[in-house]
Amino acid sequence: MFDVKIVFLSTLVDITGKSEILISVEEYYNIQQLIEILISKFGINFKQIMFNSSGNLNRYLIISINGKDIRSIDNLGTIIHQGDEITFLPAIAGG
Secondary structure, three states, rough: EEEEEEOOHHHHHHHHHOEEEEEEOOOOOOOHHHHHHHHHOOOOHHHHHOOOOOOOOOOOOEEEEEEEEEOOOHHHOOOOOOOOOHHHHHHHHOO
16 A cells, blocks of 8 residues: 545635545545545546546546546546556636
8 A cells, every 4th residue: 555645726625625635545546446545435426527427537627647637548447556646627618
């Protein structure tokens, strides 16, 4: 087990009450498993930002590991490694 740094930006700071946290994960955990931990910790509002009504990852959410978008790696299956910094950035829309 090891800790990873999680950074929350935008509206996720309001939902979590934090801009960053450390979360302990098992070796070979992926982003999907991390999100499940975070949903259990932060609740339904967090889940609604992560996923759309069809249960797919919200396309207006950027999740990056060490600055690289997970969609360009292995999406929700992207493996987390010790020392990684994972950032969650929900897009802000306006009009």
